[in-house]
Structures are given as C-alpha cells and as structure tokens.
Amino acid sequence: MSGLYLEDYTAGRVFETVPVTLNADEIIWFAELHDPQLFHTDPEAAKESAFGEHVASGFQTVAIATGQFISTGAVDGTGLGGPGMDKIRWTAPVRPGETLSTRVEILEARLTRSDPGRGVVTLGFSVETESGLVLTFEATIFVRSRAGGNAD
C-alpha cells in the first residue's frame, strides 16, 4: 500500500495487519531493556509471580501493534508523527508463542484548524491472540492532506 492522505482515511475504514508471533526470547529481550520485572524477564521465577506464568510486557505489545499498522504502508511518506495515545487497556496477558492479530479502525479524520495541509486521524486498535482480546488503545496521528500536497 502506498501512503494514504487524509482524504483516504474515512471513519469506519478498517485495516487488517500481518500477524506477529512473540517467542520467549523476544519477551525477555524487550523486558530486560524496558520492563525488568521477573514475570517478564525470568520464565521460571514467573511461575511464582502474581501472573503464575511468563508474560510479555504490555509496552512490547503496544509497540508491536503500532508497528503492524505502520507496516501496512498507510503512512508511508504521508505520516507526520502523532500528538498522543489514549485509553491503553491490557485486558489479558500475552504468553510466549502466542500470535498477535491487530485490527485498526479509523474512528475520526478531519483537517487541523491551523493548517490545510495537515489532517488529524484517530485510530482504534484492537489486538487479539488465540486466547481472545488482549489489548485495545487509541492513537492519534497527523497525516498530509491532498489539499496540502507535498510542500515539505
């Protein structure tokens, strides 16, 4: 997919993404860097933890899900960064070997008030594994509008 402009982001449009499977080594590697808690970094110690098993850091699943959306190509050359994210909810743990299937729905898309070349789009993410829903969140991004062209 080549990059989409604001005019292509219509509310209700859905993006399916390529599933990503997360193994134990990847969970440990990310957690040692960014979320060093035993239920993420140590599969054995995790059995004695509150989770009772080895589980992925929630930040890792958020990062994977946003990466899955970016990898659709939807923002290639048209994405202008984003101001924020909201309502991140980890509804169930993600275990080694599980596959993340991420669906992204356009919730809202409009021009920014200050700049006719720039639109603001709200994306609703939902991430499931074989076990069911594990994560939902909203991300807001800026994208070029066709009206604004490729000025910069």
Place this chain on the structure above:
Amino acid sequence: MSGLYLEDYTAGRVFETVPVTLNADEIIWFAELHDPQLFHTDPEAAKESAFGEHVASGFQTVAIATGQFISTGAVDGTGLGGPGMDKIRWTAPVRPGETLSTRVEILEARLTRSDPGRGVVTLGFSVETESGLVLTFEATIFVRSRAGGNAD
C-alpha cells in the same frame, strides 16, 4: 530501593529517576523494529521530512520512561502488572544525543474493591530533555498491600 507496598504510595510522593541518553543508533534500532518511518530510521532522509531532522519514536521514549521508573526498584516484588495507560502526549521531538530526565508523581493510590491484598496506583510521568518538556502520560499499576502480605 526495595519494593514498595500500597501503603507507601502516598499521593504527591515524587520519584526522581536516573537520566538516560539516547543516541542515533538506538533511535534507528528501535524504529526499525517498531516504528519504521523515515524520520526515525534514516537521519539523512529525516532532513527532508516533516520534522526536518532525525527524531526518536515516541514509543521508544514511553518505554524508556517506564523503564526508568521500574529501575528505581519501587515495584520490585510488589508490582502486580497494570491495567492501562492514559493521556500520552508527545509535546516535543527527542533528538539524538538528548538526555531523558523522568519524574514520576503519585496521583492516586487506593485498595481495589475486590481484593484487600491489591492496591491500584496512578502514576503521573513527565519527561524532559535539555530542550524542555517532551512527554507526559499517566500509568495505572497494581501493587501488593501490606494488609495482603505475600500470599502469592
């Protein structure tokens, strides 16, 4: 610091964390994995992008900031995961070589309704670099209470 219990998380308590400096290679490495957009992955192409310079992925700065809090030891052995995050706002870009200084304030701490061994704590993060404020967000975590002891 050894792990803190719910009773230690009083509203207004502030945690200062160890600063982390982010270099260009680390920005590229994270972005290639999780946020493959040219203004994150390619310092040269970034000059022609909307940002006009090479900038870090916002997810990387969120991951670093939460890692900085976890590295204080505050949740060592007492953290029970978390249900979510809210109000993530990237207020300014982070450039290679900048240092992230993260301050965490306890906004609210209370017992959960269902379990006297488990408290719920809301943390307010603010992240600055030499250039000023770059990121704010709230994270909610579950922690053990002393009333609940170490049952699991």
